[in-house]
Amino acid sequence: MEISQAVMDESGLGRFIGEKDEVGFISFVSTDDEVFELAEIRYWLDKDQRLLMRNQDTEPDYDFSTHDYSDILAEDISELGFSYYDGLNWNDSWDSDSTVAGEGTGLGETWGLLPKAIKIKIKVEDRKGRESEDFEVVTRLRTS
Numbered sequence: 001m002e003i004s005q006a007v008m009d010e011s012g013l014g015r016f017i018g019e020k021d022e023v024g025f026i027s028f029v030s031t032d033d034e035v036f037e038l039a040e041i042r043y044w045l046d047k048d049q050r051l052l053m054r055n056q057d058t059e060p061d062y063d064f065s066t067h068d069y070s071d072i073l074a075e076d077i078s079e080l081g082f083s084y085y086d087g088l089n090w091n092d093s094w095d096s097d098s099t100v101a102g103e104g105t106g107l108g109e110t111w112g113l114l115p116k117a118i119k120i121k122i123k124v125e126d127r128k129g130r131e132s133e134d135f136e137v138v139t140r141l142r143t144s
Contacts, residue, residue: 019082023042053073082119084117122135
């Protein structure tokens with residue numbers, strides 16, 4: 001899962017911004033030349049068209065407001081939700097620019113943290129709302 005590849009280097013270069021219904025992060029992606037480079041990745045739900053979307057910007061400016069292109073990953077998605085695990089609790093949002101490990105976490109006062117894990121919930125529903133299926137997965141971040 002691509003989200004498990006989110007990176008933050010020792011100098012704090014990188015960024016991870018997560019809300020209840022979208023997530024943006026820095027990760028390595030493979031280019032057409034089969035070279036890996038840093039890119040901004042963002043997953044979000046187009047609620048009007050019920051599409052799970054993925055944006056990518058291969059020239060990261062670390063703000064997630066611009067992107068090179070968007071991909072449709074899935075249709076008939078009625079709900080998309082994310083929650084972020086800090087090692088003790090699940091949180092509804094995450095911002096690596098302002099996240100400070102709390103007392104008693106054993107992590108110290110460190111800026112630029114990645115969550116330890118992310119819970120992703122997706123609801124797939126037919127257009128008439130008669131049939132639906134809920135999916136949930138938890139993925140650990142390899143570099144946190």
